[in-house]
Amino acid sequence: MIKLENIRKSYTTGFNTLEVLKGIDLEILEGEFVSIMGSSGSGKSTLLNILGILDAYDQGNYYLGDILVKNLSQTQAARLRNQHLGFVFQSFNLLAFKSAWENVALPLYYQKIPRAERRERALKYLDRVGLLDWADHLPTQLSGGQQQRVAIARSLITQPRMILADEPTGALDSVTSHEIIKLFKEVNEEGITVVLVTHEHDIAEMTNRTIFLKDGLIDLE
Amino acid sequence: MFDLDNWQEIFDTIRRHKLRTFLTALSVWWGIFMLVVLLGSGSGLRNSFEHNFRDDALNSIWVYRGQTSISYQGLPAGRYLQFSNDDYDMLRNEVEGIDKLTGRYYLTGEYVVNYQDKSLSFDVRTVHPDHLFLENTLMTEGRFINDKDIREIRKVCVLGDLIVEDLFEEGADPVGEYVQVKGVEYQVVGVFTDEGGENERRRIYLPITTAQRIDSGTERIHQLMFTVSDPTLEGSKKVEEQVRQHMASLHQFDPKDDQALYINNNLQEYQQFQTVFNMIDGFLWFVGIGSIIAGVIGVSNIMLIVVKERTREIGVRKALGATPRSIIGMILLESVFLTGMAGYIGLLSGFGVVYGINALMKANDVELEFFYNPEVSFGAVIIALIILVVCGALAGLIPALQAAKVQPIEAMKQ
Numbered sequence: 001m002i003k004l005e006n007i008r009k010s011y012t013t014g015f016n017t018l019e020v021l022k023g024i025d026l027e028i029l030e031g032e033f034v035s036i037m038g039s040s041g042s043g044k045s046t047l048l049n050i051l052g053i054l055d056a057y058d059q060g061n062y063y064l065g066d067i068l069v070k071n072l073s074q075t076q077a078a079r080l081r082n083q084h085l086g087f088v089f090q091s092f093n094l095l096a097f098k099s100a101w102e103n104v105a106l107p108l109y110y111q112k113i114p115r116a117e118r119r120e121r122a123l124k125y126l127d128r129v130g131l132l133d134w135a136d137h138l139p140t141q142l143s144g145g146q147q148q149r150v151a152i153a154r155s156l157i158t159q160p161r162m163i164l165a166d167e168p169t170g171a172l173d174s175v176t177s178h179e180i181i182k183l184f185k186e187v188n189e190e191g192i193t194v195v196l197v198t199h200e201h202d203i204a205e206m207t208n209r210t211i212f213l214k215d216g217l218i219d220l221e
Numbered sequence: 222m223f224d225l226d227n228w229q230e231i232f233d234t235i236r237r238h239k240l241r242t243f244l245t246a247l248s249v250w251w252g253i254f255m256l257v258v259l260l261g262s263g264s265g266l267r268n269s270f271e272h273n274f275r276d277d278a279l280n281s282i283w284v285y286r287g288q289t290s291i292s293y294q295g296l297p298a299g300r301y302l303q304f305s306n307d308d309y310d311m312l313r314n315e316v317e318g319i320d321k322l323t324g325r326y327y328l329t330g331e332y333v334v335n336y337q338d339k340s341l342s343f344d345v346r347t348v349h350p351d352h353l354f355l356e357n358t359l360m361t362e363g364r365f366i367n368d369k370d371i372r373e374i375r376k377v378c379v380l381g382d383l384i385v386e387d388l389f390e391e392g393a394d395p396v397g398e399y400v401q402v403k404g405v406e407y408q409v410v411g412v413f414t415d416e417g418g419e420n421e422r423r424r425i426y427l428p429i430t431t432a433q434r435i436d437s438g439t440e441r442i443h444q445l446m447f448t449v450s451d452p453t454l455e456g457s458k459k460v461e462e463q464v465r466q467h468m469a470s471l472h473q474f475d476p477k478d479d480q481a482l483y484i485n486n487n488l489q490e491y492q493q494f495q496t497v498f499n500m501i502d503g504f505l506w507f508v509g510i511g512s513i514i515a516g517v518i519g520v521s522n523i524m525l526i527v528v529k530e531r532t533r534e535i536g537v538r539k540a541l542g543a544t545p546r547s548i549i550g551m552i553l554l555e556s557v558f559l560t561g562m563a564g565y566i567g568l569l570s571g572f573g574v575v576y577g578i579n580a581l582m583k584a585n586d587v588e589l590e591f592f593y594n595p596e597v598s599f600g601a602v603i604i605a606l607i608i609l610v611v612c613g614a615l616a617g618l619i620p621a622l623q624a625a626k627v628q629p630i631e632a633m634k635q
């Protein structure tokens with residue numbers, strides 16, 4: 001489902017050019033549950049951002065299904081993200097002034113789906129992550145674990161092919177982290193591809209496949 | 222654009238940033254408020270002027286005697302001109318383009334008017350019948366002086382309605398009654414009113430020939446007034462020039478001698494005033510729009526700051542599928558809504574002030590020389606509204622483009 005061919009990415013700050021990804025070849029199949037590990041600064045987030053079409057790469061090819069993701073306009077990228085991808089962030093990134101269900105429904109807003117239908121679908125996914133009773137609460141009224149569940153519900157609502165999560169448990173205690181990973185596992189068991197970045201071995205062990213990044217290259221699997 | 226959700230987003234941001242909403246709204250409100258109040262004052266000024274002009278025919282020309290300043294055909298400079306009935310006949314018969322024509326003969330001294338046991342003094346004006354049209358005199362009863370009065374040198378008079386109030390019992394019909402003016406009895410043939418104010422309504426009109434007869438049969442006239450048939454400035458200048466030429470040959474003065482006659486062309490004066498008022502209006506618009514622009518720049522600045530504050534939120538929205546277009550639309554709509562609302566309230570309060578002052582002045586019968594009936598025209602309001610919407614969009618444009626540039630990876634930053 002995903003194919004990366006010799007992906008390179010460098011950042012230029014001032015006169016220094018920092019090569020972060022030095023030729024990544026990677027294939028992820030439909031329905032895989034993949035974790036990415038590596039030391040800090042090894043390029044995990046950079047790789048995930050490229051997979052998520054949040055950032056552009058310098059060289060190589062990225063195929064999402066049979067779409068070559070390259071030189072897209074902002075609008076095209078936004079459409080692809082909205083239709084095929086779901087995101088879960090370390091810091092949840094819920095909109096503070098919107099209730100839980102409104103946050104969950106936000107991706108549907110950009111699909112121009114009417115409000116009533118958005119609400120109905122959002123409630124379904126909130127129920128799915130066990131937070132139906134919290135639908136009308138603001139993010140600040142929820143615990144970290146609950147916020148991340150809301151974020152997962154939000155990532156699922158468009159029924160994406162792949163969910164990308166950058167250290168989704170980075171801000172949570174270990175008990176809550178395990179609950180969240182369990183939720184990801186359930187999601188994956190329904191056939192959705194899940195790719196997550198983590199620092200924790202026990203979390204990586206719960207995934208089906210772990211990719212180690214080192215110095216901008218895939219070190220071992 | 223007009224989806225309920227967009228509005229909800231706007232109300233959310235407005236609620237979250239109460240202070241800045243208030244401040245931006247205030248600056249736009251002030252701009253529009255100032256514009257409306259300035260335009261209202263400008264119209265008050267203009268209307269007061271038109272109000273002062275309203276009892277005189279606009280296309281009229283008044284001719285007064287002067288003193289020659291150039292010697293001409295052996296006649297020395299410094300001669301005083303005198304008008305007589307000949308001048309009236311000459312203007313009537315020889316000058317083309319004159320419509321209504323009247324002379325005035327000034328009676329000197331105090332004019333005590335007696336009716337029964339009452340005795341009061343009033344102004345007397347002695348005129349030809351066409352005077353009716355030159356001063357917009359409005360007959361309320363009877364008739365004005367007519368040609369027969371002039372020809373037969375009748376002892377008739379036309380009274381201002383305030384004189385009637387002063388002299389007659391309430392409800393009494395003055396027409397047909399006799400009043401004494403400086404010892405001579407005149408029959409009242411009509412009563413008039415005049416929009417030119419109370420002084421005009423305390424006048425007595427007599428036939429000019431009757432007045433001349435009283436002053437030992439003189440043929441003199443002191444002043445000539447006429448309207449021109451072609452009410453354009455060119456038309457009236459043409460007639461004015463002809464009058465000067467004819468007068469010059471009748472009285473033997475140099476037609477280039479501008480001291481010999483004083484010619485007061487109301488149309489020209491009116492148009493000069495109009496030019497001045499148009500300039501004042503232009504200036505007021507300039508100042509008003511200046512303050513609107515200041516307000517708009519304020520809105521733009523604050524929106525820019527808000528976009529900075531919302532960078533992460535915008536990044537998240539983009540990650541979730543917001544297109545640059547939808548982000549631009551969101552910021553623009555917010556800006557237009559904010560300026561539009563604040564401006565609309567400014568418009569209403571500006572109107573409130575202008576018409577409030579107007580109503581207060583009317584209610585208390587305040588008559589100021591330079592301020593009358595302030596109002597704001599419908600056209601000006603439409604323009605102000607268009608300015609508002611355009612300014613709102615302009616104010617939002619830079620912040621919106623800034624917002625559109627926010628990258629979705631912003632969402633990923635810790």
Ligand SMILES: Nc1ncnc2c1ncn2[C@@H]1O[C@H](COP(=O)(O)OP(=O)(O)OP(=O)(O)O)[C@@H](O)[C@H]1O
Binds near residue numbers: 044047
């Ligand atoms: N926008 C940027 N501009 C310049 N340098 C960047 C930028 N983003 C990342 N980098 C650099 O690229 C390298 C890789 O960053 P990346 O965020 O991918 O690392 P990571 O593996 O996710 O690390 P961590 O575990 O700390 O999150 C780092 O050295 C980082 O400083």
Ligand SMILES: [Mg+2]
Binds near residue numbers: 045
């Ligand atoms: Mg990272």
